[in-house]
Amino acid sequence: MPLNVLDQKFLDSQLVTALQKKNLVSGEEIAAWRARGSASDDLKSLVMTKHVINEEDWVRLLGDVWGIPYKDLTGLVTPPSVLQAITESAAKNYHMVAFERSGKDLSVGLVKPHDVAALEVLEFLSKEHNWRIRYFIISEASFQAAVRQYHTLSKEIESVLTQAEEKFADVVATEQEEVDEVVKRAPVAKIVSVIIQHAVEGKASDIHIEPLMRESRVRYRIDGILHISLLLPKYIHNAVVSRIKVLSNLKLDETRLPQDGRIRLNVEGRDVDLRISVLPLADGEKVVMRVLDASVTPPTLADLGFRDDTRAVIEKSIKRPHGLFLVTGPTGSGKSTTLFAVLNLLNREGVNIITLEDPIEYYVKGVNQSQVRPEIGYTFANGLRSILRQDPDVVMVGEIRDNETAELSIHAGLTGHYVLSTLHTNDALGAVPRMLDMKVEPFLMVSTLDTIVAQRLVRKLCPDCQAPVENVKQLIEIVIAEFTSLSAELRPTIAPDTKLYHSVGCAKCSNTGYRGRLAIAEAITMTPEMQQVVMGGNKPEEVKAELKRQKFFNMRQDGMLKVLQGMTSIEEVIRVTTD
Numbered sequence: 204m205p206l207n208v209l210d211q212k213f214l215d216s217q218l219v220t221a222l223q224k225k226n227l228v229s230g231e232e233i234a235a236w237r238a239r240g241s242a243s244d245d246l247k248s249l250v251m252t253k254h255v256i257n258e259e260d261w262v263r264l265l266g267d268v269w270g271i272p273y274k275d276l277t278g279l280v281t282p283p284s285v286l287q288a289i290t291e292s293a294a295k296n297y298h299m300v301a302f303e304r305s306g307k308d309l310s311v312g313l314v315k316p317h318d319v320a321a322l323e324v325l326e327f328l329s330k331e332h333n334w335r336i337r338y339f340i341i342s343e344a345s346f347q348a349a350v351r352q353y354h355t356l357s358k359e360i361e362s363v364l365t366q367a368e369e370k371f372a373d374v375v376a377t378e379q380e381e382v383d384e385v386v387k388r389a390p391v392a393k394i395v396s397v398i399i400q401h402a403v404e405g406k407a408s409d410i411h412i413e414p415l416m417r418e419s420r421v422r423y424r425i426d427g428i429l430h431i432s433l434l435l436p437k438y439i440h441n442a443v444v445s446r447i448k449v450l451s452n453l454k455l456d457e458t459r460l461p462q463d464g465r466i467r468l469n470v471e472g473r474d475v476d477l478r479i480s481v482l483p484l485a486d487g488e489k490v491v492m493r494v495l496d497a498s499v500t501p502p503t504l505a506d507l508g509f510r511d512d513t514r515a516v517i518e519k520s521i522k523r524p525h526g527l528f529l530v531t532g533p534t535g536s537g538k539s540t541t542l543f544a545v546l547n548l549l550n551r552e553g554v555n556i557i558t559l560e561d562p563i564e565y566y567v568k569g570v571n572q573s574q575v576r577p578e579i580g581y582t583f584a585n586g587l588r589s590i591l592r593q594d595p596d597v598v599m600v601g602e603i604r605d606n607e608t609a610e611l612s613i614h615a616g617l618t619g620h621y622v623l624s625t626l627h628t629n630d631a632l633g634a635v636p637r638m639l640d641m642k643v644e645p646f647l648m649v650s651t652l653d654t655i656v657a658q659r660l661v662r663k664l665c666p667d668c669q670a671p672v673e674n675v676k677q678l679i680e681i682v683i684a685e686f687t688s689l690s691a692e693l694r695p696t697i698a699p700d701t702k703l704y705h706s707v708g709c710a711k712c713s714n715t716g717y718r719g720r721l722a723i724a725e726a727i728t729m730t731p732e733m734q735q736v737v738m739g740g741n742k743p744e745e746v747k748a749e750l751k752r753q754k755f756f757n758m759r760q761d762g763m764l765k766v767l768q769g770m771t772s773i774e775e776v777i778r779v780t781t782d
Contacts, residue, residue, distance in 0.1 A: 214268065215246045217268045218246055218264060218265070218268055219246070221264050221267055221268055222256070222264070225264075227256060247261060257666050258342050258343070258344060259275060259342050259344070259345070259667070261342075262340055262341065262342040262345075265340060266339075266340040269316065269317075269340070271316050271338060271339065271340045272338075272339050272340070273339065273340050273341075274302070274310075274312050274339040274340070274341055274345070275341070275342075275345055276300070276302055276312055276341055276345040276346070276348055276349040277344065277345055277348045277710050277711045278348070278709065278710020278711065279302060279348075279349070279710075280352070281300075281301070281302045281303070281349065281352055284304075285301050285302065285303060285304045285309075286300070286301060286302075286349075286352055286353065288301040288304065288309055288328070288332075288334075289301045289311070289328070291350070291353045293324060294350055294353070295350065297313075297315075297318060297320060297321035297324055298313065298314035298315055298318075298321070298343075298346055299311055299312065299313040299314070299321050299324075299325070299346075300312050300341075300346060300349045300350055302349060307333060307334055307335050308334070308335050308337055309328075309329075309334040309335070309336055309337065310337045310339060311325060311336055311337065311338060311339065312339045312340070312341035312345065312346065312349065313338060313339070313340060313341065314340075314341060314342070314343055314346050316338060316340050325338075344711075347404075348710075348711075351404060354397075360394060360397060360398075360433060360435070391439070391442045391443060391445075391446045392446055394435070394439065394443060394446075395443060395446045395447060395450070398410060398412070398421055398433070399468065399470065399475075399477070399492070399494075400470050400471070401423075401432070402423055402492075402494055403470045403471070403473065403475055403494060403496065404471070405423060405425060406425060407423035407424055407425050407494055408424050408425070408427075408493065408494055408535075409423070409424040409491060409492065409493055409494065410422075410423060410424075410490075410491070410492040410494065411423075411424070411429065411489070411490075411491050412440075412443060412444070412447075412489065412490040412491075412492075413484075413489040413490075414437070414440050414484060414486040414487035414488070414489065415437075415486065416437075416486065417437055418434045418435060418436060418437050419434070419435040419436070419437055419439060419440035419443065420433075420434055420435075421433035421434070421435065425713075426662045426715070426717055426718070426719065426720050427535065427660055427662065427720060428662075428715070430713075440487055441487060441488075443490075444481065444487070444488050444490055447466075447479060447481075447490050447492070448462070448464070448481065450466045451464030451465060451466045451477075451479040452464055453479070453481060458483060458488060459483055460483065461480070461481060461482050461483065462479075462480075462481045463478075463479065463480055463481075464479040464481075465477065465478055465479060465562065466479060466492075467497075473496060473497075473498040474496075474497040474498055475494060475495065475496055475497065475498075476495040476496075476497055476562065476563075477492045477493065477494060477495070478492065478493040478495065478562050479491075479492055480492075480493075493562075495562060495563075495564050497565075497566055499565065500565070500567075501540060501543035501544055501546075501547060501565045501567065502540065502544060503544055503547070504517065504541070504544045504545070504548075506544075507537065507540065507541060507544060507721060507722045508721030508722045508723070508765065508770070509722060509724060510756075510761065510764065512754070512756075513656075513724055513725075513726050513756075513761070516654065516726045516728060517545060517654065517656065517726065518548065519728075520653050520654035520728065521545060521548060521549055521621070523621065523653060524619065524621065525616055525617070525618075525619050525620055525621055526616050526621055526622070526651060526652070526653035526654075527612060527613065527616040527622045527623075527624070527651045527652045527653055528545065528621070528622065528623045528624075528653055528654050528656075529603075529623075529624060529625065529626050529634050529652065529654070529655045529656070530542055530623075530624075530625050530626075530655075530656045530657075530658065531625065531626045531627070531628040531629075531630070531631060531633065531634050531655060531656070531657045531658075532625075532627075532628075532657055532658050532659060533627060533629075533659075534627070535660070536658055536659050536660055537658060537659075537660045537720075537722055538625040538658070539560075539564050539601065539625065540564070540565075541656065541658060541722065541724075542599060542623050542624075542625065543564070543565045543567065545623060546558070546567060546570060546597070546599060546623070547567065549597050549621070550567065550569050550570060552569075554596045554597060555571070555593070555594060555595050555596045555597070556569070556570045556571065556595065556596065556597040556598075556599070557570075557571045557572075557573065557590045557593055557595045557597075557598055557599070558570060558571070558572045558573060558598075558599040558600075558601070559573050559575055559583055559586040559587060559590065559598075559599065559600050559601055560572060560573070560574060560575065560599075560601040561574065561575045561577075561583075561601050561602070562574060571593070573586060573590065575601070582608075583600055583601065583602065583603075583604060583608045584605065584607040584608045584611060587600060587608065587611045587612065587615065588611065591611075591615055591618075591620070595620060596620065596621065597620070597621045597622075597623070598615055598620050598621070598622045598623070599622075599623045599624065600612055600622065600623070600624040601624070601625065602624065602625050602626070602627075603624050603625070603626050603641075605641065606641045606642050606643075609638060609641040609642075609643050610641075610642075610643060612624055613643055613647050613648060613651045613652075614647075616651035616652075616653075617647065617650070617651050626638075628657065629657075630657045630725065630757070630758065631655040631656065631657040631725050631726065631727045632655075632727065632746065633657075634652075634655045634657075635648070635652075635655075635737055635741065636741075638652070645737065645738060646738065648737075649729060649733075649734040649737050649738060650734070652729045653728070653729055654726060654727070654728050654729065655726070655727045655729070656724055656725070656726045657724065657725050657726075657758060658722045658723065658724040658725075658758070659722070659723055659724075659758060659762075659779040659780060660720045660721070660722055660723075660779065661720060661721060661722075661723055661762060661765070661771045661775045661776055661778075661779050662715075662717035662718075662719070662720050662771065662775050663717060663718060663719045663720060663721055663770055663771055664704055664705075664706055664716065664717060664718075664769065664770065664771055664772060665706065665707075665708075665709060665711060665712035665715070665716055665717055665718040666718070667709055667711045667712070668706075668707040668708060668709035668711070668712065668716060669704045669705070669706065669707065669716070669769070670704060670705060670707050671702045671703070671704055671705075672702075672703045672704065672705050675701070675702065675703050678703050678773055679697060679699075679701060679703070681773065682697065682703075682763050682766060682767065682773065683697055685759055685760055685763045686760060686763070689751075689756070689760070690751060690754075693754055693756075695764065695767060697767065701767065702769070703766060703767070703769075703772075703773060704769050704772065705772050705774070706772055717775070721765070721770060721771070723758050723759075723761045723762035723765060723776065723779070723780070724758060724761055725755065725756060725757045725758045725761060726755075727750070727753065727755065728753060730749070730753070732749050732752065733749050733753075736749050758780050759776060759777075759780040762775075762776030762779075762780060763776060
């Protein structure tokens, strides 16, 4: 079996040949991409950036070249006796997992089938147990799905609850002494740890722990949607909340007022920040934990789903030496992530970048990041005054919340700094009246404000189970109607046989039909013409004419373009763009 480490250039040539045989790409296209420097020289990154192939198909292709059968373990339930043939620690160390056994034959999936250390471990197991090892190549996603079966949320919690019930099922934590005693018990600490661990592994953005009449409910927000993950007995709720308070240094005896705190943990080798909010309700306290994975690097604008023309507007804007760049949208629309994607474009050795954030969501090398602390008087406004004395070229203010921060941001943009910030408005045009509501002088605003981007996040269709819509004609008419406001040269050509896709659901997307999210956005540039329109009172007909001149696509139109590309569904675009 050809598991030797192959010369990379030879392997690349074999893979290119395999891609060509499948009519996925030509050698000339790859050469042209590399010449333009549109992606790294790594072949996998190159073809995946260009959406030529997905992760699973790439691994299948590798298997074909190496002569190793491919296996998809997603959704496959492995009997514990088979899974334990390779210990959990060995599985994680060598990225391999046993998934099937028949007589003396043991089937093992390997992410790196040429890893000599992994092969030596399997050879040792083969001799010790007299097994015949059948090797398969699997993807990293497939491996992670399989290895999670060593620990499932329900099984782990069930085991811990058995211990908890024996120790304090009849404890009602009302007195402070009883609360302290309960929090010290190991089972509660384990429950909280498991809840957080599974949230991180499942890529949840938020954890909700809320008291109901007879139980305590744990929900995870994944891809913007809340899913019930666990129901705990009601008697454990107060102890769980108290454990979280202990970890985040909040007051245990304060149950009448809201409290906010932070926790930093290491989960499976990854640094994770949790922003904690505790809110008193009628039946107890509710906890919401925002999960911020500090090990994740901010994505690029292309990764986020910004189209080429929108990226061009942004990239042109940030070449200016001064001004104000705003990203608008509701809470959870990805504004901060977009700001960091823009910051990465600005992050160079000769540029001094300082940020004010609440909280710090991404850690970026070379950027000076500061966490505001309103409880001690370190607010966005106070912090902005201070960092302007730090000789910055670029300033990022997490959010413009009040008149003082708005005025300071405008003045910073006027005095030679490039300022990036966010604002809560429904669309890009809404930023202008919002700034005026904050008592910003119109003539100062139009001379400083450079670009406004508004965005929402839509869920991406799962590539493994998306299916064409059968009766597509009516939906096509809805899509066409969205582009009627555009000039003729901007309207996309939509053929009668165009395919639109909808969500189905499979094991890889937890039967939701969606996996991951992307941005739909609109961008407005404050051109001299737009400045005149704003100073003239924002007359609707003048605004409309200027937007047409700027070749403006609104968010819903941007979303419909992504529907036509098969990236998301029409229902999803309508859901997030309906005010």
